Amino acid sequence: FLSLWLRVQRRNLKTNVGITVFPILICVLLVVLQNVINGELDKPKYQCGCECTESDLDGTCLRKECGIQHSTLEQVWSCEVPSPPRWPALIQVPWPGFRAVGTASQPFDDLPNPLCRGDGSCPVTLLVTGENQTLAERVSGRVFPALYPLPNVTDYLMPPPFSPSQVTDYLDILSRIVVGSDTQPWYTQLLEPAFSSGKTLHLLQPRCMPFMFGTIPYNAGGVPLHIDIQCIEVQMLWRESASVINYELFKGYVQRGGETNEFVAGYDFLNTTGYDLNINVWYNSTYNDNTAYSFIAALRVPRLVNAISNAYLKFIRGSGVDMLLEYVKEMPKVGTRFRLDLSSLLSVLFFTWIVELLFPVMLTYLVYEKEQKLKIMMKMHGLKDGPYWLISYAYFFALSVIYMTFFVIFGSLIGNFLPIYFHEDCTCIFCGIFLFICQDSHCDWIHLCIWLWLARGISFSFLC
Template sequence: MNPPVSARNPSDMDRIVLATSVKFPLASYLMDPAFDPGSPSPLYYLQSKCKANSSIPYPSGQATCSSDVNKELYKCKGGNKQHKEDNEFAAAFDFSDSNGAKYNMTVWHEETQVTNFMMGITFEYNRLPRWLNLASNAYLQVLQGPGTQMLFEFIKEVPTIIRLDSRVQGVLDFLLRIASFGLLIYPVTVLVSLIVYEKEKNLRIMMKMHGLRDTAYWAITYFYSLIISVLFVQFFLIAGEISGLTFFSKNDYTLQSIFYFIHVNWQISFVFVIAALVSTVKTAQVISSSYMMLVCVLAFFVAGRCIESTDISSSVVLLVEIFPGFALYRGVYEFQKYATFARNGADVGMRWKNLSDTGNGMKTAMIIMVTEWVVMLLLAYYLDQVVSSGSGRTKSPFFFLPTFRKKPTSQQSMQINSSQVLPGNNQSDVDQERQKVEQLMKEGSRTHTAVCDNIRKIYPGRDGNPAKAAVKGLSLALERSECFGMLGPNGAGKTSFISMMIGLTEPTSGTAYIEGLDITTRMDEVYTCMGVCPQFDLLWETLTGREHLYFYGRLKNLTGSTLAQAVEEALKEVNLFHGGIADKHAGKYSGGMKRRLSVAISLIGDPKIVYLDEPSTGLDPVSRNSLWSVVKRAKQNRAILLTTHSMEEAEALCDRLGVFVDGALRCVGNPKELKGRYGGYFIFTMTTTSGKNDEEVEDMVVSLCRNAVKTYHLGGTQKFELPKQEVRLADIFQLVENAKSKFPVQAWGLADTTLEDVFIKVTRQAQARSSDE
């Protein structure tokens, strides 16, 4: 809009002009549409004698001092509550010192940077030359008429070397900040997956059961993670320096290194907290990825807004930066800010002396990260002790209080638990074993490796279900050089008993001693003298068989030539030495090879007691017999507790057997003794045609042996137990001949009592007794 004719006399005009625009599109970040000749947006000359060509009313009046100008500019900037959505960019031109003979103009313009909250970008406006050109032409037209126009070529930016426009460079800075922040927090996902993998695969508890203490595990894991993270950060800094980005090249290298070193330590402690709370890699990846996305979004939309806003107090900003990850964002923001200063005229970016600059939040960010680093390390240790995390039994949430700590006890000082010995002079084998344990508890013994004193495990009831007694007061003593076999049906409580012995769960009452060490108070010491072959192979798929044995051998304090010899002997004993098998990755092993490697791991380092949970599962007959030979040799100087469902394996390896049914030990003895005690009969089997002569067969057997018991009857097949003291073999053969002369006999058989028969008989009797109770 041009001024009216009456306003063309300079003496009649107001001397202050406000130039504004009414739009805020993306294109206006580079040039205000008001100063674009091809733009449809209007240009307003706001004067007391002119009306603005806009439907929006603007106040007009005589400006008497600079405060009036400031007020009007503030309204155009956004202080006008009524038309706040305009969000104009404004400038004021003071012509009060100009006349027809002299041109002297003062420009009032805004120097603050505007931040787009939705994009997190700070834009710079370099419009002053254009404004000067525009105002000068306007003044010239007032003096000479509207047809006069001159291009003031001398009002231009200083020529520079071709480069990215400074306004576009601001966008690149924003993208660099995003990329840097995202890269720096990305290792969280990788590190937490590595730690949780060992927990999910039970590799950590496997290491712990072979003597690796929690402090050693976390120290090794911490420094391993630290080395990886520091190398990553150094690569990040060097790559940025080589690329010539001012974000890296202008800021002090040592300051950046120290800041990022604090960050990676904070990051590792944060990873430890996450790892203590989850038990699967999939869950860990979901949580860490969600955290990474969330913290990136919140950093730009919340932390960035709080840092750049002048309306938010420093205390609120401090509280925001306490959120995990926001302190890192503040540090990255400060590095970028000082790099921008350096690019726009300053000699250098941030230096150590700049930490005390007003508005510099780097020092606060570093203090926050150091504090959170220490706090989260302590929190991670606490959670690892009280949360079930694959590291063995957990502690009370108040374990750090003296009243919740258990005092170590020795076998000699331990008070005897109530044994509930059954009365009577003729005690059973189980009662005799209990009395033996009581005697050992009173007197002590150096010949027994393991002593279980009335150990119990009761799982509390849930969802209205009653409590479950998995182990009901087991008393057992194992001598050195003894292999004790534990037999029992599924759900009998064998796994619960073994779990207590190897430290996975804690006894509800009672205890056990390994080499005089109480498992309830000194389990860390017990781990150093035991070996475990779990039911399922717990191996690293990327390590070779030899590397596994070297690792577990070192946990048993083997070194040098002693370690090398022990590894070689172990590989030879389980038939993994020849043909390069020892140097293949365990992930490429067959099931039988993995089983043999697990047995070798349990035996390396000369442990005092070894737990073998179904060691021959999945082995072919040749490998199984070879493994049995290894176990027989191994038991010469240690106690072995073996669980199996193979009666052949139990009879071949075990010096004593115990049948475990419904949480209680039902019988104890060597295989021959058990067969004699619970057997003592022949198993006679006869099969006739279509079962037509079943009653006749039964009558003939009863006539031969009055106390014969029929144990099986299906179709034409019947099975009888014949007490040995009541029959002779010749009489049985005569019965068969008589039967053949009367009716067709398809098949018959006579066998002595097997260990399997004993197992079945004891199990059925125990289950029948439990159902009656």
């Protein structure tokens, strides 16, 4: 039987050689595709934008300046940002059509009338509860400081005036009040979507006045911006317990399946007293876009925490005391290059192509043995099943070892081009491949028998 088996394998020498070098062909194909993609991503339209700042009489550029101020939205992510811009800390404001109103599922008398959604005039609603209602209402009433238009109607106890002709540092003013946006937050704070073109910055105020609407200038890291501002009134509603607030928030949840009824936030003062602050904060985490297909966004929560902390501090120490959250900013960023790791992106398919290729090969030999009745011929010559299984196992074990050895050696040689090879520890790779070889050489015989029996209706006893 051994002589017959070796004779068959000599006839299939080209097939066996083709099987063992197949991983090399796949790796070469991936390297070529990776280089093509890298060449496309290295084009100027994906590099940080630059502009010539000094040139000679012939028009030759002597010095150029690169940065986000000279870049498009496609280029800005590759720029070096040694000093990221500072942004006011915002809170997440519901869209006008989703703001909380009285509905059949939420029949609370103090919620706004649903008709306000027609013209987008609905206020934003913040829910409050706690053990001490008087203290909770007094503290929450200071969460949204009021703005005043002229300096002669303010004093040091009030926020500074909000007049475009008299204000030079809007970052300071916006840190003393509560400002929000209904834009989708991003996973990085190198850019704040609320300050992009066509977006509106919302001033959350107890009462809106005409001077709270318009356009203000803002400088973000040397880039001048003009921001549209719009006032939104805020109403604080008391609820008897945290369970009532949980009920309201759940009824308005967008993924519940009903009508979206979104609140800006909620505060539970728990056992807060005049000398002990203990608060739970509800916020909408739906905006973090936590899916498997995108980066997790940075939620606008810090201002919610700072606003209530600052309000409590003013309550116990007086209006002249502030604990300001002046701004938020990203960490400095080095210049980067766009890269797409094709091998890691196709890792599952890559494994299927390479490792599982031997599965149909074994299936072919199993069918060939049944077709040529090799096992029956072996028994007719007086041999038992032991030599057949031993030779079959030894052959497929040797084929798997050679196959995976070529795969690992060639993969190590081109590891700089396919990062998937050096992202894993060598010990883990060796153990995984060895377990695959053992399984592929022994257990897959049983798997093949079961698969053929189920797929083609051939009896299990006939195959095995």
